[in-house]
Amino acid sequence: MDFREEVKTSILIGDGAMGTLLYSNGIDNCYEELNISEPERIETIHSAYLDAGANILQSNTYGANYYKLKRYGLEDEVSTINRKGISIARKAAKKKAFVFGTIGASRSIRKSDLSLEEIKRSFREQLYSQLMEQPDGLILETYYDIEELETVLQLARNETGLPIIANVSMHEIGYLQNGIHLNEAFQRLGELGADVVGVNCRLGPHHMIRSLEEVPLPKHAYIAVYPNASLPDYVDGRLVYEAVPDYFGSSALKLREQGARIIGGCCGTTPKHIKAVKQALGDLQPIKEKEIKARHIEIIEINDNDTTIGLHEKAKTERTILVELDPPKKLGIETFLAGAQVLHDAGVDSITLADNSLATPRISNIAVGTMLKNQVGTNPLIHITCRDRNLIGLQSHLMGLQTLGLEELLIVTGDPSKIGDFPGATSVYDLSSLDLISLVKQFNEGLSYSGQSLGKRSNFKIAAAFNPNVRYIHKAVQRLEKKIACGAQSFLTQPVYSLDQIEEVYEATKHLRTPVFIGIMPLTSSRNAEFIHNEIPGIKLPDDVRRAMAAAGSDPVKARTEGIAIARNLVDAVMEKFKGIYLITPFLRYEMTAELSQYIRKIDSERFAEVTAHD
Structure with a gap:
């Protein structure tokens, strides 16, 4: 199988959540460490997604970088955890699905916690570990900070010719946290060498469909979409996702209409959701053209009534x-x-x-x-x-x-x-x-x-x-x-x-x-x-x-x-x-x-x- 040839002509089904699925089963510690301590449990989840119809399996390595593993005292296990993550997914795939190495974002809402140089060092270690296991491609996901994603995407593209999926995450419909529109983000990532550009996490199908309505088909890449199952509820001290699989499946048809070539799931999704997507899409082919909804651009008012001289300005001269x-x-x-x-x-x-x-x-x-x-x-x-x-x-x-x-x-x-x-x-x-x-x-x-x-x-x-x-x-x-x-x-x-x-x-x-x-x-x-x-x-x-x-x-x-x-x-x-x-x-x-x-x-x-x- 050749991923680039497949995505040219077909809609591929991604897998669903790993972390929230483990969480729903009572596990609330380092999910990536299970690659070492309970590989059979991780393989079982991969196999369930394969049986549900997934064409792409992601390794259980989202947070397997130096800084995130350090929280658990596992910073010396970066290479082992990443290599095991790829090999477990490879074993579960049985040559029936593509195996993509997953690398998640390092920055949270506190951008200053990690400098770009620190992120680069951590990313390289995780990247090199995964490449040693020869995955079919890489997926960079849940990046709210476009600066971080552009930085690591360039690093990855310089090191490998493998297919790369680059997924951003949005706080608001159609926009990244620094005000960049989703279309602009897609263009920039495509120009940097991403084969597929997409969105994952934070929002459910409804808001992702609305976001994509203002996005034309990219010139340099294809589109991937990995919505959350729904907005989470908080019940008895635990986060619970309640979207039914049938709704998720019907939403996949609308995502296809917006140009998605890869459709999977993020937080709260299960093999049932992925099965519903597979059944809804059947043998449908990807669209080649789409009508773009005019983007509503809100005028930001400038307050011309402010005539006060700031203290900082005054202190420059008097x-x-x-x-x-x-x-x-x-x-x-x-x-x-x-x-x-x-x-x-x-x-x-x-x-x-x-x-x-x-x-x-x-x-x-x-x-x-x-x-x-x-x-x-x-x-x-x-x-x-x-x-x-x-x-x-x-x-x-x-x-x-x-x-x-x-x-x-x-x-x-x-x-x-x-x-x-x-x-x-x-x-x-x-x-x-x-x-x-x-x-x-x-x-x-x-x-x-x-x-x-x-x-x-x-x-x-x-x-x-x-x-x-x-x-x-x-x-x-x-x-x-x-x-x-x-x-x-x-x-x-x-x-x-x-x-x-x-x-x-x-x-x-x-x-x-x-x-x-x-x-x-x-x-x-x-x-x-x-x-x-x-x-x-x-x-x-x-x-x-x-x-x-x-x-x-x-x-x-x-x-x-x-x-x-x-x-x-x-x-x-x-x-x-x-x-x-x-x-x-x-x-x-x-x-x-x-x-x-x-x-x-x-x-x-x-x-x-x-x-x-x-x-």
Whole structure:
């Protein structure tokens, strides 16, 4: 049998799910490891799909790469598991079906978890292992990230002349998660050498049919479709797929009408579903022409009403002061609002609002930010952590912020829950800070995470965190450059307490065009200084600073005076090198950061007057 000749003239039947079928039978661990420990079980499933009418059997190797197997302590078994997967499928096929080696995607919704170089190394190991067993072809499946699929497809095509099926997965009808239309994805994959381009997983037959209605027959490849059985239900703590095989079979006829040359099944499908597909299609031949449904292109509205200058733009040319004032831990907002008014009157450009800092619950910063905007007249900078919200919650949160006109954002990872008031609470971290920065940038292009149009573009200004309190600052700056590539427009640092460190940060970042706001937090007592020095990771106070705070003793007035004096000294150094200053209010003592803000404005005013006088 020759696959390329067969697919030219026939509709081939793919097999169905492996993982969800094992899951439905009570197995909930590494499915690929069964190639070694229970090969007979895997062979039985392959045989059932062959008997149901499948012309293509996929090896049980979807997640058999280094990073996924490492979760189970099996990273040294990559070659063995992949080779066994091919040989088991070969044995079950009995020369009656094609055997394709399956390689699944490595990236999940957190794109930053694995770099392309890491993906390449892992992919090569899995690819070479499978090629040693001489499969009839390869199937690359469940790729939400087109960048990853294009990368590995090129690698595979450079290494082998075997037939390759390249399947993307969609979040939304007709679109990949980065907004690329399915037709464009097919064209790109075909040009890179895929023999067959297709879709699998996430969506059921109905939505895949609708997606293909807008896709012409590819010029360089054929189409494969592997729908899920249905949307899953959640029953007694387990995912259950309930689509009946007859519906799946009748859907195969509609998929054929959309040009599918290979029709199989993904999550929730069983040999019964594949048998229904085989019976429905019978000896029908593939179509050679199809009518294309006009694609509905939604116009993304640009908000021309936004005339505000972002803090990042202002900090490029003139002094810009940010002051962090944590929302209250208890109900009652009066003292907080009074402090915010004092800071506003002191001339700060924005009050920044942390998002449950130190994993301690506070009044929602989106509520407080709205009050500041409406009652105080300040433009707040809202922190967003990755810790507290999953991807659904983050997207909803962003839409709410845009709706309220809260457009200045600081994207941070967020302190882990175990250090806060509820150490047993779950830290979510669906996205890393890099991923969330990219998502906000995508919002500014009018697209949601799934690639669906938002109807209009958001106007977010994106700040990110910078920790200079590290051993090797050049590595921290490399991370800044990654954040800039993702969309960061400015940076706020953790507090610094050393004049030498200010100089070091300047030298390390002066090549960047992205403004850096240097963090300064006035000390309130010797005990406060010792806590920061000894218990806050990465921050070390100079000896002279600690001695000065210790000399103030337990007198709160002297301690406050000394803390302000140290902060002023730092401010003087920052003003020589940076336009942006980020004052962090300690323990809601807003009078300290208000005094520092007034000091900064006074110095700038005096310098301006001096320059004007000379002119």
